[in-house]
Structure formats: C-alpha cells, structure tokens
Amino acid sequence: MSAVATGTPTRAAAGITLEHVTRRYGAGPGGRIAVDDLSLEIPAGQVCVLVGPSGCGKTTTLKMINRLIAPTSGRVLIDGVDAASRHLVDLRRSIGYVIQHVGLFPHLTVAENVATVPRLLGWSPARQRERTDELLALVGLDPAVDRDRYPARLSGGERQRVGVARALAADPPVLLMDEPFGAVDPIVRARLQDEFLRLQEGLARTIVFVTHDIDEAIKVGDCIAVLGVGGRLAQFGSPAEILAAPASDFVARFVGADRGLKRLSLRLVGDLDLRAASEVRPLPPMAPMLDRSTSLKDALSMLLDAGVQAGAVVDDAGAVTGLVTIDMIAASLRRSAEGAPDAG
Amino acid sequence: MLADQPLLDLGWIGAHAGDIALRTLQHLGLGAMALAVGFAVAFALAMMAAGRPRLLAPLITGAGVVYTIPSLALFAALVPFTGLSLLTAEIPLVLYTQLVLIRGISAGFAAAPPEVLEAADGLGYTRRQRFLAVELPIAIPLIVAAVRLASVSTIGLVMVVTLIGNNFGGLGLYIKEGIASFFPTKVYVGAALSVSLALASDFALARLERRLAPWAESHRDVQPGASAALAGLDPIGA
Numbered sequence A: 001m002s003a004v005a006t007g008t009p010t011r012a013a014a015g016i017t018l019e020h021v022t023r024r025y026g027a028g029p030g031g032r033i034a035v036d037d038l039s040l041e042i043p044a045g046q047v048c049v050l051v052g053p054s055g056c057g058k059t060t061t062l063k064m065i066n067r068l069i070a071p072t073s074g075r076v077l078i079d080g081v082d083a084a085s086r087h088l089v090d091l092r093r094s095i096g097y098v099i100q101h102v103g104l105f106p107h108l109t110v111a112e113n114v115a116t117v118p119r120l121l122g123w124s125p126a127r128q129r130e131r132t133d134e135l136l137a138l139v140g141l142d143p144a145v146d147r148d149r150y151p152a153r154l155s156g157g158e159r160q161r162v163g164v165a166r167a168l169a170a171d172p173p174v175l176l177m178d179e180p181f182g183a184v185d186p187i188v189r190a191r192l193q194d195e196f197l198r199l200q201e202g203l204a205r206t207i208v209f210v211t212h213d214i215d216e217a218i219k220v221g222d223c224i225a226v227l228g229v230g231g232r233l234a235q236f237g238s239p240a241e242i243l244a245a246p247a248s249d250f251v252a253r254f255v256g257a258d259r260g261l262k263r264l265s266l267r268l269v270g271d272l273d274l275r276a277a278s279e280v281r282p283l284p285p286m287a288p289m290l291d292r293s294t295s296l297k298d299a300l301s302m303l304l305d306a307g308v309q310a311g312a313v314v315d316d317a318g319a320v321t322g323l324v325t326i327d328m329i330a331a332s333l334r335r336s337a338e339g340a341p342d343a344g
Numbered sequence B: 001m002l003a004d005q006p007l008l009d010l011g012w013i014g015a016h017a018g019d020i021a022l023r024t025l026q027h028l029g030l031g032a033m034a035l036a037v038g039f040a041v042a043f044a045l046a047m048m049a050a051g052r053p054r055l056l057a058p059l060i061t062g063a064g065v066v067y068t069i070p071s072l073a074l075f076a077a078l079v080p081f082t083g084l085s086l087l088t089a090e091i092p093l094v095l096y097t098q099l100v101l102i103r104g105i106s107a108g109f110a111a112a113p114p115e116v117l118e119a120a121d122g123l124g125y126t127r128r129q130r131f132l133a134v135e136l137p138i139a140i141p142l143i144v145a146a147v148r149l150a151s152v153s154t155i156g157l158v159m160v161v162t163l164i165g166n167n168f169g170g171l172g173l174y175i176k177e178g179i180a181s182f183f184p185t186k187v188y189v190g191a192a193l194s195v196s197l198a199l200a201s202d203f204a205l206a207r208l209e210r211r212l213a214p215w216a217e218s219h220r221d222v223q224p225g226a227s228a229a230l231a232g233l234d235p236i237g238a
C-alpha cells in the first residue's frame, strides 16, 4: 500500500498545483460554471485558504483535489503527479478530508469513526486505539468519556471535532478541510484555530482550508485565494498582501473596511522598534501593560480603551522593557502600505 | 352453538400438550420458511432496484397489487396448479411479504445521508466496502422494522393456510376442528397460540435490532409488540 500506511509524522508534505482547472455543471447554455480556469500553486507544508461568498466554488475546488468531482478541463497535480493518474482509493486514503457537513458514520462510535482510514489501511487494533485516543485528546475531547459515544449523542461542535480527528487519523501529507470550525462558538473556534496552528507548526502538512470567514482565513492561512462569483480567482497572495493591496473592489469589499485593523492583527508588538522606557518618564498611571507577543491590533485597542498615548511593554518577569505609542502603530501600518514587506 | 361446551377445557389441553406443541412448531416452521424465502427474494429485488427509481416503482406497485388479492382467493386459485402441496401454502405467504419487505429494504438502502456517503468515498472506501460497511449497517433499523411487520402478518396468514389444507398441520387446524366439533377450547388454544407466536417473534426481532444497531435512536421509541398491533389493523388475513 501507499506510504500513508507508515503514519510517520516526519514524511515530507506534498505540493499541490491546480492547472487551469474548470468545472462546469450541465452542458450548453443552461450549464453553469462552478470553478472557472483556476490555477493555483500551493507549496508543500503550507496552509492555503480558499475564501469567497457562498456558491463561489470552494467545495467544488476541494473535491476536485481528491477526485470526488472530476474537472471538466485542467489538471490537479499532487507532488508533481497528475491526480487523475493515481489509483483512486489510494489517492483518497492519502488525503485527509473534513467535509463541510461533517458526515460522521452514525452507526460507528466516535473511536471507530476516527479510526476509519487506519482500519482501511489495516493497522493493528492496538495501534488504531492508541492513535484514536491521541487524536481525541488533541481536538479537545476526553477519550475515556467520548470514545464509545455515538455521533447522534454529540453536539454539533463535538461532531465537527471528531470529523477533524478522523481526517488526521492516518497522518496524511495532504489535508482538505471544508469549513472545519463552522459549527462551534467563537471561543471554541478560536481555541481550535490556535490548536490547529500549533499542530501545523510541528507537522507542516499541505492544507487546503475552506472558510467564508475572512478573519479565520487571515489567522490560519499562509496564502489566501479569494474566489469570486462564478468561480473565478479574484486574488491569490499572502494575508498581508491581500490586506495591503486588494486587487479589486470585490476583494476590498470582501476583506472589509477594517482591513487596516486586520493588517495590524498580523503584526506583533515585538516586531516594532520599541522606544526605550527611559524616554517617557513617568509612565501615565493608566498605561496598559503589553507583552511582545500582543498583536498590534490588540495593543491599539488597549491604548484607545485606556485613553492614553503609550503603553509599557513588559517581559515575562514583569519588568518594563520599552514603550509602544499609538503613533508608532500607525507608522508601522503606513510603512508596510508603502511597499515594505509586511511580516505575515 | 359452541355454548353447550365449557369455554376452556383444561383437561383436554393437558392431555394434548404434545400435539399442541407439534402444531405450534409446524405453524412457526411454515411462517419462518415463508419469511426466509420472502426476505431473500425481496432483498435481491431491492438490491437490483437500489438507485434505480424506475425499476423500484413498478416493483412496489406490483407487490401492492398482489397484496390486495384476498388470501383465500389466492390459495384457491393455486390449488388447480399445485394441489394441496406445501407450495400452495408457501407461494401466497411469500408473495404477501413482498410489499412490506421490498419497501422497507429499499428505504433502508436509501437511508444513508448523502454527506455520509460522501465521507465514505472521500476517505477511500471502495464501492463494495461502502455498501457492506456503511450502507448496509445504516439500513438495518428499517430492514428489521419491515421484517417485524412481515413476520407478524405472516404468522396470521399461516392461520388461513392451515384452515385450507390438513396436510400442513399448524394452528389453523384447531380453529377448523374446534368449529366443526363444537369444541371452543380448540378455537381458543389455536388463536391464543398464534397471537403469542406473533408477539414472541416481534419481541425477538426487536431484541435482534437492538443488538445489530445499538446506535439507532429510534428503536427506543418502538416497543416490542408495536408491529403486532400495527399488523392487527391489516385486512390481509381476510
């Protein structure tokens, strides 16, 4: 069987290339184009987010990668190999898939759902069980309590997490995630996004991630493909590039009027040249305490909230190491807009 | 006319316990055979018609037409061809199971939600694995529900069959003999045991479903005996 059977997390990820991929539903003038001549180059180990309004072809694009849908024209290459030439079942078992409507198997327990691909690959029961418990803990479920429950008894958010665990089970080099965190509340969503990023840091899989939430796209994406109505690519670039220079009115509207603030959310206090603490003495009594990993967006919000011009940057021990001012934050935004590369 | 006899002659029951047990087993055997053959036929037909509504619709219509034929008429119509053989008894019994079974099994095969099938395909099930490991298990609650209904009505119909022919034994014989000899005990014993058989098979199948599909939410609402009550409303024994 394929290399997936080993499940070693050190396996190199695979790059994904879409070459002039078009998908049309229905022939003739009555047909509609779901994905229109889409070309994308997703480097190995990166998270590429597909965003766009409902019906713009995000799900269709994902399904053309694991061949649930065949392109009308164009090619999908995985690791340089035409996906259409691969053995269908092997291809799919090597690609983790989180489907938009979760689609857990109702007749299988949580653990059996998660172990689906390992079971198909013929792992030993002991190894399946070990991997399942590890993954359940990873997505924030309690293996001891949840492993033997049936999907019908889970909340929507719990089901979604089981769906993510199931996609990760055989540690596939490529992951397709269709709105994986759509059904959870904002707090859990933020936690799952953080978990997801932490995980991805260690494993560096190639991930195509679908969302219609631009904030989620900016947070989790190394690159973002904005799709427009009719399945046409509106812009492809890093989050910073798209926020700093939207390619069209459509993209600008889609990323929102607050894209300046969103850009600030990509940069950290630690990225600034901090002013020495000695320059402004004494600190205003209300000055907020920030640390170097606070985003500039949060820093600005805290300064405005406190009604002061400057905040103190403290280290882990609580000692003041520098100052951040509203002017410095605004200047950093201007600099990056003038073409200086923005830290993604 | 039965009035001059005691309603229930316990002495007679005690003296004929062996005979009663034999006829009960014959009754059960006739019903089980019809159900097994009927299930095999309906399962094969439903498999063939799976995902082909243009095949399924006429099948169900046909089974529905058969279902409306009065059972006595059907038995009588078969006698010139197959005599008073076992075949004459089993053919109508099998035919009458088809409507309920084909409908239930087909509904079972169509019960897996599209996103579940998509997940199965996307995760790399082969077609065969998908059918055996996903579609079939998900179909079980609906299939078992159909079998419960069919078993209850079949056991009732065996009454009619055994009213006609003496060769098969079964509990219907007691009804016939009881009426002929003005001996109500036989009538009551035959009727009570037939009802008990129906209830017992319904109960056993409900237990089976619980074991085969512990995940299903619905079976907690359906009490054993529910299909017996439902089938009691059916005019098919007439």
Ligand SMILES: Nc1ncnc2c1ncn2[C@@H]1O[C@H](COP(=O)(O)OP(=O)(O)OP(=O)(O)O)[C@@H](O)[C@H]1O
Pocket: A025, A033, A034, A053, A054, A055, A056, A057, A058, A059, A060, A061, A100, A212
């Ligand atoms: N099987 C199909 N037959 C016909 N049209 C389809 C089919 N599947 C999708 N479409 C159409 O293709 C377009 C793209 O659908 P797709 O599911 O890829 O959108 P999406 O971007 O994932 O939307 P959403 O955000 O709502 O999930 C839509 O206009 C949809 O109506």
Ligand SMILES: [Mg+2]
Pocket: A058, A059, A060, A100, A178
């Ligand atoms: Mg979609």
